[in-house]
Amino acid sequence: MRSRxxxxxxxxxxxxxxxxFAFLYGAFIFDLAGRLTDHPAWWRTGGHLGLIxxxxxxxxxxxxxxxxxxxxxxxxxxxxxxxxxxxVNLGAVVLFAVACIIRxxxxxxxxTSELVLQGIGLALLTMGGWMGGVLVNRNQIxxxxxxxxxxxxxxxxxxxxxxxSLLVARSDELKPDQMKLLHVDGRRxxxxxxxxxxxxxxxxxxxxxxxxxxxxxxGGVVQCPWHGxxxxxxxxxxxxxxxxxxxxxxxxxxxSGEVRLSLGSQ
Numbered sequence: 001m002r003s004r005x006x007x008x009x010x011x012x013x014x015x016x017x018x019x020x021f022a023f024l025y026g027a028f029i030f031d032l033a034g035r036l037t038d039h040p041a042w043w044r045t046g047g048h049l050g051l052i053x054x055x056x057x058x059x060x061x062x063x064x065x066x067x068x069x070x071x072x073x074x075x076x077x078x079x080x081x082x083x084x085x086x087x088v089n090l091g092a093v094v095l096f097a098v099a100c101i102i103r104x105x106x107x108x109x110x111x112t113s114e115l116v117l118q119g120i121g122l123a124l125l126t127m128g129g130w131m132g133g134v135l136v137n138r139n140q141i142x143x144x145x146x147x148x149x150x151x152x153x154x155x156x157x158x159x160x161x162x163x164x165s166l167l168v169a170r171s172d173e174l175k176p177d178q179m180k181l182l183h184v185d186g187r188r189x190x191x192x193x194x195x196x197x198x199x200x201x202x203x204x205x206x207x208x209x210x211x212x213x214x215x216x217x218x219g220g221v222v223q224c225p226w227h228g229x230x231x232x233x234x235x236x237x238x239x240x241x242x243x244x245x246x247x248x249x250x251x252x253x254x255x256s257g258e259v260r261l262s263l264g265s266q
Contacts, residue, residue: 016060017132023053024096024125028118031110040109047106050096050118057093064089067141073188076209078139078226085131088124095121140214140225150216154180158261165253165260169198173259179222181213184263188213189250191261192233194220198259199233200250207243 027050034042064086072082099117103110110118135141151174158166168182174193181203182189188203190213201222203213210226217223221239223230229243236246251262 016056016063017129020053020057020060020093021125021129023049023056024092024118025122027053027096028115028122031118032115035110035115040107043109044107046110047100047103047108050100051106054093054096054100057089061089061093072135072139072141073204073209073211076204076211078135078141078208078210081131081135081139082141085128085135088131089128092121092124092128095124138226139210149175149177151175151178155183155213156180157183160185160263165262167258168200168252168261169259171254171257171259174198177217177219179213179217181211182261184261189261190222191252191259192217192222194233196220198252198254200252200261201231201233201236202248204247205229205231205243206238206245206247207241212247 027046030042030046030049032046034040034044034046068082068086072079095117099110099114099121100106102117103114154174156168158168160166166184168191169180174180174191176193176195179190179192182191182200188211189200190203191198191200193199194217199220201212203211205212205215205224205226207224207227207229210224210229212222212224212231215223215225217233220233221230222233223240224243227242228240229238230240231237231243231247232239234249236249238244238246253260253262
């Protein structure tokens with residue numbers, strides 16, 4: 001049984017990230033400057049910026065959670081980094097929220113404890129921003145890195161029935177060198193079309209767990225987008241490192257305009 005396919009586009013959270021950074025940094029600067037110069041208008045501005053910054057951070061976290069659970073490959077170095085990134089950013093927001101609670105009112109003069117909490121929160125926020133940059137540039141999370149003629153990103157959840165094979169595509173659904181990510185009973189499997197027909201293989205690179213569906217395929221060879229490991233799409237053997245272990249491949253048949261995947265008894 002097949003479910004309806006979904007198409008992943010550009011995540012929106014990179015466009016939201018500057019807002020909590022600007023508001024929370026501004027909150028600390030105005031609070032500190034107001035406290036040092038005894039300017040009530042400045043610390044009132046800082047108090048309101050802090051509230052807006054917390055709200056902006058929570059809004060920006062929504063697509064971040066979507067990426068964390070739906071885009072970042074499981075059991076990968078990117079997942080570990082994304083988990084630390086999430087915890088650090090949430091810790092920063094919690095510290096700013098606690099500072100606001102202690103303060104009681106945005107117009108009240110910030111005490112030393114509130115400024116200390118905000119300062120630690122900014123340090124965590126800066127660390128989280130650096131981790132986010134690594135996720136975008138090294139793990140390519142949240143960016144569109146599709147190659148020429150790769151086609152629109154396709155992702156589909158397949159329900160296993162009682163039969164021995166699964167209907168995973170129509171014969172004309174993919175063109176040569178295009179791929180599609182399948183979710184089958186919690187497993188991530190890539191369906192791809194080569195010049196000689198359809199193939200299927202595990203999505204995770206055996207080096208650091210990068211998503212091969214998000215990589216590049218040409219001439220029957222798929223390349224991981226993270227560190228460049230290459231695998232033969234039919235045999236699964238390593239064509240180029242740093243990966244050392246092959247990927248698992250699965251039988252695919254194409255009859256009467258249908259593409260079927262066999263997973264055996266696994």
